[in-house]
Amino acid sequence: MKKKEKKIYERPLIRPLNASISNKFGRRTEWLPLTHIDGIPVVDLINEFGSPLFVYSEKKIRDNFMMAKRAFETRYPKIQFAWSYKTCYLNAVCNVYHQMGSWAEVVSGFEYEKALQNGVPGDKIIFNGPDKSKHDLLLAMKNNTLIHIDHFDELYLLTELASSSKSKPRVAIRINMDTGVYPQWDRFGFNYENGQAWEAVNKILMNDALDLVGIHTHIGTFMMTPSAYAVATAKMTELAIQIKKKFNHIITYIDMGGGFASKNTLKGSYYAGADAVPDIGEYAEAITSALLNAGFDRNNLPFLYLETGRALVDDTGFLLGTVLANKRLADGRRATILDFGVNTLFTSFWYDHKISPAQEMGHYAEETILYGPLCMNIDVVRDAISLPPLKPGQHVVAQYVGAYNITQSMQFITFRPAVVMIDREGRSHLIRKRESLDYVQKNEILPSHLKKLNW
Amino acid sequence: MKLKKDIAISDSGFLFNPSSGDSYTANPIATEILKYMQSGFSNEQIIVSIMESYEVERSTIEKDLFDLESMLSNYKLTR
Secondary structure, eight states, X not given: OOOOOOEEOOOOOEEEEOOSOOOTTOOOOTTSOOOEETTEEHHHHHHHHOSSEEEXXXXXXXXXXXXXXXXXXXXXXXXXXXXXXXXXXXXXXXXXXXXXXXXEEESSHHHHHHHHHTTOOGGGEEEOSSOOOHHHHHHHHHTTOEEEEOSHHHHHHHHHHHHHHTOOOEEEEEEXXXXXXXXXXXXXXXXXXXXXXXXXXXXXXXXOSSEXXXXXXXXXXXXXXXXXXXXXXXXXXXXXXXXXXXXOOOOOEEEOOOOBOOSOOBTTOSSOHHHHSOOHHHHHHHHHHHHHTSOOOGGXXXXXXXXXXXXXXXXXXXXXXXXXXXXXXXXXXXXXXXXXXXXXXXXXXXXXXXXEESSOOOSOOEEEEEEOSSSSTTOEEEEEEEEOOOOTTOEEEEESOOXXXXXXXXXXXXXXXXXXXXXTTSOEEEEEOOOOHXXXXXXXXXXXXXXXXXX | OOBOTTOEEOTTSEXXXXXXXXXXXXXXXXXXXXXXHHTTOOHXXXXXXXXXXXXXXXXXXXXXXXXXXXXXXXXXXXX
């Protein structure tokens, strides 16, 4: 006699039906699974490379970049992208952008050396940030790098170095301004409205030790308002035109920085990010319209440099994880413990990440709090998400994690996971190994008197 | 654990508690367990019945049954 086939088990689940006022901003239940990434089963990736695991899609990186490039190049003739290293400086990710023609935008000596080692010529590196040592500046001068000056102390130091070395480094000044959004970013660069920016321009052009080739701004981060870029571009173009008038000096590029929002959902946002953030074309329209309407001589249009990072890479990264356990909290809420936490998914401090099951599930869902594996109260990946009942050993995929997680994740309590890139042919490549005890302890030095333990 | 006698359970997993007016939804396996409870099954009988019909280990259904009972108690559906 044929044995009766058993049904698939799913955790029993009951929840109250609330007949309250409907919430027009309600979020969907995350029961739709994400079982494959670029054609590779999530479970196969975890079996081969372990869990948790970061996965980048090379195809998606290239597609996003081409979309952004098209958005700007169809509107303005002189565009140059520079890959923002701090957003994700895995060499494999950087070199995808460099292969596509993106320069490097770095904000420290460490990132600068990384870009050089990746094969980026010195004159195709933009050196930003408030922390450039004398050594960094001398190296950047030697390599003909674009140095973006952040403050007067740096301006004076660079002028001194240039004068003593008899070279004329190519520089830009970073400018901060009121673009009508709050809070105003005035921490970096020279202020436009109070005359600081002009003071810096005057000092550079009167002294003649530095070659002022550009002006740079970066108006904020995760900017949801493209019109702020229009305001900023108008102020930048006005400055460039006035510099031409006053000093007969042509500014060859205007660097509008980055800050374009990705499709992530900011904590406290009513709408899911995918429904709320502007399309890259809207940013492009705001910036390029202001540039074209500024009144530049058409034969001397400045280049537009862009340093967008997050908007290009966020949705190309995935974090695969595994359910460790389930528990019921004192107030009846369900809690699920994952093998990745805020140490690995650092951006969960400010995003409600989209987290999907990695296998087919039933459609009954329960409000769940997602904890990471750390023995720390702060380790909350999502404080409320409607998920089907996940069992220990089952997998989940956190989406839109490509920006600021590799670079900001912490080696805390446990190791940082491996990173894999799936190429355009659907082959997976290990691009960063999982950390080991040897790796973590490599730079530790134990004094000899502490080596012996007397148990 | 015993369910309150007057709890109405539909085959589709809709529960109604006439004494409070509250309603609930249960997934298919929880509905099955609730019906066993209404029929007076002991926990052991429920576990055996579920293991006969579903691909599940005893430890899993034991943990999950305990969890379901705590939720029923939390929702004041038990006596």
